[in-house]
Amino acid sequence: MAVRARLVPGGRVVEVEVDGRVRVSDLLRRLGFAVEEAVVIRGGRPLTEDEYVSDGDEVEVVRVLSGG
Amino acid sequence: MARCSVCGGPAVVCYRDQGRCLCREHFIEYVESKVRRAVERYGMIRRGYRVVAAVSGGKDSATLLGVLSRLRGEIGFELVGFHIDLGIGEYSERSREAAVALARQLGVPLVVASVEEAAGFTVPELARRARRPTCSVCGMVKRYMINAFAVEVGADAVALGHNADDMAVYALKSFLVQDLEAIGKLGPKTETIPGLAVGRIRPLYYVSEKESFLYAYLRGLPFLHDECPHVSNRQMEVLLKGEVARLEEAKPGLRSQLLSKLARRLSDYPRPEGEAGRCRSCGLIAWGEECAYCKLTRRVTGEPRGRRTREYLRGLAETAGLLPGRR
Numbered sequence: 001m002a003v004r005a006r007l008v009p010g011g012r013v014v015e016v017e018v019d020g021r022v023r024v025s026d027l028l029r030r031l032g033f034a035v036e037e038a039v040v041i042r043g044g045r046p047l048t049e050d051e052y053v054s055d056g057d058e059v060e061v062v063r064v065l066s067g068g
Numbered sequence: 069m070a071r072c073s074v075c076g077g078p079a080v081v082c083y084r085d086q087g088r089c090l091c092r093e094h095f096i097e098y099v100e101s102k103v104r105r106a107v108e109r110y111g112m113i114r115r116g117y118r119v120v121a122a123v124s125g126g127k128d129s130a131t132l133l134g135v136l137s138r139l140r141g142e143i144g145f146e147l148v149g150f151h152i153d154l155g156i157g158e159y160s161e162r163s164r165e166a167a168v169a170l171a172r173q174l175g176v177p178l179v180v181a182s183v184e185e186a187a188g189f190t191v192p193e194l195a196r197r198a199r200r201p202t203c204s205v206c207g208m209v210k211r212y213m214i215n216a217f218a219v220e221v222g223a224d225a226v227a228l229g230h231n232a233d234d235m236a237v238y239a240l241k242s243f244l245v246q247d248l249e250a251i252g253k254l255g256p257k258t259e260t261i262p263g264l265a266v267g268r269i270r271p272l273y274y275v276s277e278k279e280s281f282l283y284a285y286l287r288g289l290p291f292l293h294d295e296c297p298h299v300s301n302r303q304m305e306v307l308l309k310g311e312v313a314r315l316e317e318a319k320p321g322l323r324s325q326l327l328s329k330l331a332r333r334l335s336d337y338p339r340p341e342g343e344a345g346r347c348r349s350c351g352l353i354a355w356g357e358e359c360a361y362c363k364l365t366r367r368v369t370g371e372p373r374g375r376r377t378r379e380y381l382r383g384l385a386e387t388a389g390l391l392p393g394r395r
Contacts, residue, residue: 009293036278036313039285046282048070048082048089064281065233065309066126067299 001055005031005040008062018055025049031061038063081282085320092286099283103135103271107143110256110331112269115144117224120266122214123149123171123178125163128229130170130284130291132272136227137174148221148390149178152213154206155190162292169290179388181217183209186377187365192298197368202298205364212361212374216352217381218266222392225260230270233277236323237308239330244304252337254330261344264353273331274324276316277309350374 002015003022016022016030024040024047031038040047041060053059070079072091079089090098107113121136123129133149140147151167153160164180171178184190187209189197195205218226230238235254242250260267272280284291299306316323340355347354349362349372356363362372385391 009295034310034313034317036276036316037310039278039281041285045078046080046285048079049084050070050082062281062293064127064278065306065313066128066277067295067303067306067309 003027003053003055004058005061006059007031008060018053021052021054023049024051024053027053027059028061033061033063037065080286081279083320096283096286099131099275099279100135100138102274102279104139104142106256106273107139107269107271110269110273112227112257112271113139113143113145113225117145118148118222119145119225119227119269120148120150120214120218120221120223121176121227122210122229123151123167124229125151125166125170125292126229127281127284127291127293128231128234128272128277129167130289131231131275131280132227132229133170133174133176134284134287134289136271137176147176148223148388149176150214150217151178151180152210153180153182153184154192154209155182155184156192156296156298159294159297162294166290166292173290177388177390179217179384179390181213181381181384183213186213186380187373188369188376194364194368198364200364203303206298208360208364212352212359213377213381215265216350216374216378217385219263219352220378220382220385221390223266226266226268228268228270229272229280231272231275231277231280232323232327233309233312235270235273235327235330236312237305239326240308240312241304248337249340251330252334252339255334256331261353263351264344264346273327276323347374350378352378 002017005014005016025035028035028038035049039062070082070089072079072094073088074094077091080092081095082089121133136147149171153164191206191209192202195202214226239251239254256270256273258268342355344353347359347362348357362374365373
């Protein structure tokens with residue numbers, strides 16, 4: 001079972017295998033992001049690092065750091 | 069679910085090192101108070117000022133315009149947005165749309181300038197013909213145009229949307245290549261040189277990139293997520309952003325400490341050689357006989373384009389009813 005994460009910008013969808021649920025900070029790390037780098041949004045609400053994302057959840061993962 | 073330390077409502081962000089969380093309303097208030105404090109601490113904006121804010125269409129300019137539009141009543145200043153269409157295809161079109169939507173939503177007048185109409189070519193064309201990296205030509209053109217516009221409308225300050233992550237990365241990058249003169253320019257505010265250059269302010273100096281995104285998002289402000297297609301993942305700034313974020317995670321507060329200490333030590337850094345003078349072609353600030361914009365456009369086309377650009381911008385200012393004398 002997985003969490004569906006849509007990456008912003010870009011729109012790529014990544015399925016992250018989870019066992020029941022995963023902490024937001026761990027989800028970010030598994031996607032290769034530092035906590036300061038990205039925000040996880042579920043149902044239009046930004047989630048804090050210590051909150052949990054569950055199996056079957058659909059989230060947006062927004063990389064906030066920009067380029068030049 | 070985490071609870072807001074102020075009111076107990078559902079939290080949208082937590083500051084682990086400070087041991088507190090904030091809900092949407094109190095987070096928005098917190099960011100606005102950070103900006104207000106920076107504006108006061110560095111004397112960025114005074115009553116009666118006319119402030120021209122750079123609006124790219126991205127999240128930082130959304131936050132910048134969003135906060136400043138709320139502060140204008142409080143402090144008593146006039147806010148004008150300025151967007152530059154760089155001529156980078158669909159990216160520029162969508163950026164412009166976002167900038168227009170943002171300004172409309174906030175009730176801020178916005179002037180939209182086109183590099184192609186001002187100078188005769190888009191930024192990518194100019195960079196290609198000059199055989200210079202697109203990003204460096206872009207930066208030079210944007211700085212020239214916003215300054216020229218600000219001078220035309222008699223502005224007291226140009227507000228830029230650089231956030232704390234941007235500033236930390238610029239400082240580190242400059243240090244890595246030992247461009248110490250560049251570090252000296254990375255403060256929250258520079259002074260106006262009458263007739264030549266309008267002083268620049270960075271109200272988001274202590275606002276992190278993550279806070280900037282969350283602010284714009286939570287206030288429902290329109291902005292474009294997409295990056296400019298010319299930005300490459302191998303650029304120093306991009307690499308350093310990730311590193312600074314990792315460092316901040318391990319050592320919370322590092323970024324803002326760096327910036328507040330830097331702001332106090334700017335005068336210890338060497339100044340660029342030569343004196344600021346008047347460009348012989350367009351009359352604006354130049355470090356030498358001719359400014360970088362006139363010099364580059366002259367090299368590429370045979371004639372400097374500064375004066376023509378200033379005239380174009382004066383026309384836009386007049387149409388918008390912004391020429392001094394009408395204030």
